[in-house]
Amino acid sequence: MRKNSISIIFVLLMVASILVGDCMAGGNIGHNNNDHGRGHNGHGRGNGHGHGGHNVGGLMMQYYENKCGSVSVEKTVREIIWSKVGANPALAAKLLRLHYHDCFVRGCDASILLDPVQNSTTEKTAGPNRSVSGYEIIDEIKTKLEGACPGIVSCADILALAARDAVSFQFRKEMWPVYTGRKDGKVSLASEVGANLPSANANFTTLLTQFGVKGLDLNDLVTLSGAHTIGNSRCVLVARRLYNFTGVGDVDPSLDAAYAQQLRKICPNPQNPATILEMDPKSSLSFDSNYYRSVNQHKGLFVSDAALLTNQRSAFLSKVMEKPEVFFAQFATSMVRMGAIELLTGSQGEVRKNCRVVNSN
Numbered sequence: 590m591r592k593n594s595i596s597i598i599f600v601l602l603m604v605a606s607i608l609v610g611d612c613m614a615g616g617n618i619g620h621n622n623n624d625h626g627r628g629h630n631g632h633g634r635g636n637g638h639g640h641g642g643h644n645v646g647g648l649m650m651q652y653y654e655n656k657c658g659s660v661s662v663e664k665t666v667r668e669i670i671w672s673k674v675g676a677n678p679a680l681a682a683k684l685l686r687l688h689y690h691d692c693f694v695r696g697c698d699a700s701i702l703l704d705p706v707q708n709s710t711t712e713k714t715a716g717p718n719r720s721v722s723g724y725e726i727i728d729e730i731k732t733k734l735e736g737a738c739p740g741i742v743s744c745a746d747i748l749a750l751a752a753r754d755a756v757s758f759q760f761r762k763e764m765w766p767v768y769t770g771r772k773d774g775k776v777s778l779a780s781e782v783g784a785n786l787p788s789a790n791a792n793f794t795t796l797l798t799q800f801g802v803k804g805l806d807l808n809d810l811v812t813l814s815g816a817h818t819i820g821n822s823r824c825v826l827v828a829r830r831l832y833n834f835t836g837v838g839d840v841d842p843s844l845d846a847a848y849a850q851q852l853r854k855i856c857p858n859p860q861n862p863a864t865i866l867e868m869d870p871k872s873s874l875s876f877d878s879n880y881y882r883s884v885n886q887h888k889g890l891f892v893s894d895a896a897l898l899t900n901q902r903s904a905f906l907s908k909v910m911e912k913p914e915v916f917f918a919q920f921a922t923s924m925v926r927m928g929a930i931e932l933l934t935g936s937q938g939e940v941r942k943n944c945r946v947v948n949s950n
């Protein structure tokens with residue numbers, strides 16, 4: 590009840606701010622405080638959520654400062670990422686998605702990086718991970734940092750920093766704060782991926798539940814879905830929407846008819862997984878708020894994107910998020926929250942020597 594009335598107040602403030610054309614920079618939706626750039630420990634900082642969800646846990650800003658000899662950990666990550674993304678802008682989406690897939694399965698513990706050993710299958714071998722990539726870049730950063738300060742910088746933190754820096758390259762400034770101090774996990778199971786990562790065909794209820802399990806809420810769902818403003822997908826993932834939505838050779842009625850026609854042209858052979866589809870065809874290499882414009886015009890690619898319009902509050906937020914400054918501010922808040930999912934403590938975690946293998950002792 591109390592939470593709802595707080596939300597309504599925020600919604601009213603948001604409407605007011607739109608009406609007066611206020612830019613909302615640094616503002617946020619439904620989150621009471623925003624901890625940008627504070628250089629101190631994350632303990633006890635409220636995240637403004639009524640449900641006692643996680644905060645940034647034991648993570649800190651600048652955790653690695655003076656922990657790696659004369660080498661700046663964050664600068665090292667940024668330099669490598671910016672040079673890679675500068676040479677190949679499509680990598681920004683890959684690295685952002687890598688961090689998301691890591692966090693949603695067993696928390697942000699770099700479990701996605703573990704290679705399968707002997708008969709075991711790890712997360713990266715699971716179906717939804719087939720199109721995940723960027724592993725070699727994480728290895729390169731890890732190798733460089735191990736050379737400077739062995740056993741200090743966790744792979745999970747490298748993933749979090751890499752995602753932020755990859756997206757930030759376009760702006761030449763940090764788009765969100767990354768709290769660090771994560772530990773790497775020792776377990777990675779392909780069998781856990783399916784249930785934890787929402788599918789492209791998930792409806793709103795399922796998405797909200799799957800985010801909820803991770804301590805993320807409706808605001809986070811709407812906001813983080815905006816990551817689909819960059820990157821690619823494949824025809825096979827929208828084939829059902831385009832050709833056989835309810836099993837009678839029909840097109841998903843929630844998809845704009847002209848856009849569906851356009852997609853069918855790009856995807857004449859829907860089962861061919863090789864056919865690439867841009868998620869935000871207007872600007873799939875640019876991190877911007879176009880995603881919401883597309884979704885609001887019924888041109889979101891996945892059922893999960895279209896699902897944002899099937900709930901009143903999330904539809905409202907999708908509209909509000911069309912303003913880039915609102916989206917960017919909110920994305921920063923939600924990335925901090927996503928980056929703190931199910932952090933490991935004590936002997937559950939370690940700092941891996943090689944991001945692909947658990948330490949031997």
Ligand code: HEM
Pocket residue numbers: 681682683685686689719720787788789790791796810813814816817819820821822823826891893
């Ligand atoms: C809301 C639930 C979500 C669903 C159902 C979903 C689903 C998908 C799917 C099916 C793809 C295409 C993968 C492929 O072609 O194999 C994709 C791509 C992508 N997703 Fe999501 N996703 C969700 C949330 C997120 C979040 C929270 C982030 C990051 C914060 C994210 C970032 C990305 C990026 C950047 C790509 C493009 C990757 C590339 O270009 O290689 N997604 N997503």
Ligand SMILES: *[C@@H]1O[C@H](CO)[C@@H](O)[C@H](O)[C@H]1NC(C)=O
Pocket residue numbers: 707708
């Ligand atoms: C792999 O599994 C097979 C069949 O279950 C078993 O015979 C073999 O010993 C296993 N190999 C390893 C390295 O665990």
Ligand SMILES: *[C@@H]1O[C@H](CO)[C@@H](O)[C@H](O)[C@H]1NC(C)=O
Pocket residue numbers: 792793794795
């Ligand atoms: C959403 O999807 C789930 C799982 O497929 C299903 O059980 C549920 O009935 C669906 N909810 C709605 C409102 O369609």
Ligand SMILES: *[C@@H]1O[C@H](CO)[C@@H](O)[C@H](O)[C@H]1NC(C)=O
Pocket residue numbers: 833835836837838
């Ligand atoms: C469409 O879906 C139905 C039901 O799932 C299936 O029986 C049929 O074979 C599908 N048609 C095509 C062309 O894939």
Ligand SMILES: CC(=O)N[C@H]1CO[C@H](CO)[C@@H](O)[C@@H]1O
Pocket residue numbers: 713714715716718719720721
């Ligand atoms: C990078 C990686 O390990 N990808 C794997 C994803 O899953 C498929 C199918 O299980 C594997 O063949 C890929 O090697």
